[in-house]
Amino acid sequence: MSNKKLEIKDVEKSFGNKRILENINFEVCKGEFLSILGSSGCGKTTLLRILIGLMRPDNGIIYKDGIDITHFHPSKRGMGIVFQNYALFENMTIFGNVEYALKHSKESKLRGLHINSKETVLKVIEQVGLIEHIDKKPGILSGGQQQRVAIARTLALNPDIILFDEPMSALDVDTRLSLRTELKQIQSVLGTTMIYITHDQEEAFAMSDRIMVMGDGKIHQIDTPQNIIDCPADAFVENFVLKNLKIKIDSLFKYVK
Numbered sequence: 001m002s003n004k005k006l007e008i009k010d011v012e013k014s015f016g017n018k019r020i021l022e023n024i025n026f027e028v029c030k031g032e033f034l035s036i037l038g039s040s041g042c043g044k045t046t047l048l049r050i051l052i053g054l055m056r057p058d059n060g061i062i063y064k065d066g067i068d069i070t071h072f073h074p075s076k077r078g079m080g081i082v083f084q085n086y087a088l089f090e091n092m093t094i095f096g097n098v099e100y101a102l103k104h105s106k107e108s109k110l111r112g113l114h115i116n117s118k119e120t121v122l123k124v125i126e127q128v129g130l131i132e133h134i135d136k137k138p139g140i141l142s143g144g145q146q147q148r149v150a151i152a153r154t155l156a157l158n159p160d161i162i163l164f165d166e167p168m169s170a171l172d173v174d175t176r177l178s179l180r181t182e183l184k185q186i187q188s189v190l191g192t193t194m195i196y197i198t199h200d201q202e203e204a205f206a207m208s209d210r211i212m213v214m215g216d217g218k219i220h221q222i223d224t225p226q227n228i229i230d231c232p233a234d235a236f237v238e239n240f241v242l243k244n245l246k247i248k249i250d251s252l253f254k255y256v257k
Contacts, residue, residue: 010024010060033194035196037198038240163196164196
């Protein structure tokens with residue numbers, strides 16, 4: 001049996017005369033944490049939107065579990081997504097926010113997940129460490145706690161793959177470090193395949209099984225963090241990833257001192 005969860009072949013996308021994605025080919029294994037690392041405008045968010053089904057590629061095919069899902073509706077892809085902005089209902093409690101997603105999403109209804117929704121909601125809220133805040137509304141929670149609610153809302157739908165679009169970029173350093181650890185623990189327990197979009201080198205290297213480095217709509221390297229450090233594929237990887245990573249680490253040690 002193949003270990004491939006997702007396979008992307010020859011995906012391309014342009015807006016007018018501007019090529020956003022060019023000849024994108026990669027695979028994601030079951031249970032893998034893959035970070036897509038690149039600066040703003042490199043095409044990583046466009047790629048994420050194509051994977052989830054919010055945008056169609058001009059060319060190429062997307063396979064999930066060996067099935068061509070290129071033209072599937074987002075609700076039929078078995079994927080969930082966590083955005084940078086939490087998009088929570090301010091007038092609902094944490095429980096209400098998570099339950100609403102479970103009861104009203106097309107994905108939930110297609111898979112019968114809305115049945116016994118209360119048990120599911122309680123379970124995922126406990127998984128993200130917010131059970132003591134279950135009756136609170138988002139406005140009184142910290143940014144990190146609100147992001148945990150957004151993650152719980154996605155987990156409740158039990159997706160095969162979870163996509164993250166820069167979910168921690170608006171959070172402070174301490175909260176990001178804490179949430180990184182919790183996210184990896186959740187993945188370890190559930191075995192969920194996760195694809196994580198980020199521009200932050202330190203974040204990618206701290207969390208990932210593999211990292212896909214993107215620039216100007218192309219993949220420059222996809223490998224383990226250690227292999228990227230030891231053998232950068234080209235000058236772009238060396239300059240964008242390794243030099244910036246060293247600056248971040250040096251700054252962190254200076255801050256700690």
